[in-house]
Amino acid sequence: MNFPERFSNLPAYAFPRLRALLDHHAPGGDVVHMTIGEPKHAFPAWVTDLISENTGGFNSYPPNEGTPELRQAFCEWVARRYDVTLDPETNVLPLNGSREGLYNVAMALCPESKNGQRPVVLMPNPFYQVYMLAAISVGAEPVFVSATEASGHLPDYTSLPKEVLDRTVACYICSPANPQGAVADHAYWSDLIALAEQHDFQIFADECYSEIYRDAPPVGVLQVARDAGADPERVVAFHSLSKRSNLPGLRSGFVVAGPQSTARMRQLRMYTGAPLPLPLQAAAAAVWADGAHVDDNRAQYREKYDMADRILGNVPGYKGPEAGFFLWLPVEDGEAAALSLWQATGVRVLPGAYLSQNDASGVNPGKGYIRVALVAPKPDVERGLTAIRDHLYGTQ
Template sequence: MNFPERFSNLPEYAFPRLRSLLDVHAPGGDVVHMTIGEPQHDFPAWIIDVIAENAAEFRRYPTNEGTPELLAAIAGWISRRYDVSVDPATQIMALNGTREGLYNAAMALCPETKNGKQPTVLIPNPFYQVYAVATASVSAEPVFVSATAKNGHLPDYASLPDDVLDRAAIAYICSPANPQGAVADESYWADLIALAEKHDFRIFADECYSEIYRDTPPPGALSAAAKAGADPERVTIFHSLSKRSNLPGLRSGFVAGGPETIKRIRQLRNYAGAPLPMPLQRAAEKVWADDEHVVENRALYQEKYRVADEVFSGTPGYQGPAAGFFLWLAVPDGEEAAIKLWTKTGVRVLPGAYLSRTVNDSNPGQGYIRVAMVAPKQEMQRGLIQLRDCLYG
């Protein structure tokens, strides 16, 4: 039986690969999970009541693009957060988690050819793995651009040759960045939008960590596009309640962009999508409309930043994240560090190379580990101290 070749060069997904690496060894102590970015803070308790009050709607097929009330709540949040007005009826679609949107947007919007040639998709390296599989699915050429300390952990797409940029259909960008926590400032967004305008490609802005930061709210791609007077279809943004509101299991996200962009993504959803069940949409309506719990959640992460900074104070090369909830820690070799840490202490972390692709014999994640600061503060502090003493002591 024949199978498609387009996925044959994709590496094994990060977490099965991690299990293969570590589970053959016994942990060296009480296990502290610091691998998966699954928020553990409490979500607003009233969400349960909203779902229960609307449970009868489980008997209904969900509204495909999102209820009018949900779309209005999202539009209200975009206005409050970014001072940008979007039409909820034509410029937003609710998502069953942003991974769905980041994948299906490529399916809906990437052309078969660009200037008569195979299109390219620009991807930061390291990256969220869905960017690569979406690229493979549309038979585009992935172009991995290293995001390292030298360039502020953000990809320098302007450094690419003109022939690559002229074939570019999509550029993925994650800000705040997973895994490094780097933030694209207004200047970065302005330069990237200008580059996209010059070479006529779309920007897919993955902003799922936008509400977890130290002091200053990260600028948004949509507001930068509005300031630049860019083509309304140029920038598409993706957001989620997973990190903002500690609700990864609710699967409420959204995509927002130009009317033609959203029309095409909605059309694909009509045939191939899985909309959010109605009681969950009703809950999401309330959550997107409420900012108070987000402030409380952010304060918990800000305290975790302080703990991490104290634990690693004086550690050579330590740089705390500007935003998000991951530490991106330099080590001689990520796999060796993860094995040592697991077998000596029971602390479980992810080798950085599992989030990166080797290009020209170089993997920008090889000398790093990613550490998720999602556990309760005391448990997280204990894990970080053990990590420091094991790897840097």
């Protein structure tokens, strides 16, 4: 039996790797899960009522391109949030969770070569693992650009050599960033758009954490692209209800793009997509239209930000996130810290190296960090953060 070689050298996925590290050791206390970014706040109670009211839709195949009502809800949300006007027929496409789109966008839009050479797809390092898989799947070279404290925890794509940028067909960028919580400001987006225009590549903007923030709402790439008068096909933006509305199981995301890009993604999705069932599309349209529950969700995360600042504020190198729901905490060695913490306290965190690749010099930019998710109930978060402080830092 012959199997493809393109996936043969993939690193172990983060969570099986974590289980291999921790699970043959007994926890040192009651378990507190602070690894996976799975929101645990309550979602709106009326969501289940809407699904029940629309159960007749389970008797029909759902449209791949989404119902008109759902696409309109996407556009109205973008108009409220970013003051950007979209056409529901040509600018938006529903996704079965944003990960589907973050993978398939490369399939639909990345060319087989550029300037007669193998194409490059840029991505931050650390990164969401689907970015790498998408690049590999289309035969592109994934180029990992370290997002460290020195670069504001965002990748500096402008620093890359011209020969790399001239082969680049797309770059992934996550803002607010997972795992660091850094936010791309207007100047960052402007510089990136100008770079993409200069070297003719697309920006795949993963903005699924855009509604969880400490102070001001993060600026969106769509706003900046509009202000810059960029090519409408230059930017592809992804959004999701998973974090915004605590509905990861509903699998409602969407992508915004120029008409040509949207048409290509829609064509691919006709063959490969897994459309959201009609009762779930009806519920999703209502959830995208409602902002009250999002305000409440954000307030709960702000309480957790304040809790983290209070408990960890004296830890050397601690910096509270601007947005998102992860802490990116400096340690000597993330893997050793995660194992020691588990054995001593039962608190479960993720080594930063599991989200990163070695750079050109052989250094993994995530090695000296742990990622801590603030998704558990507040008493568990407080206990977990206190254990992290006391065990790893010994700082009161």
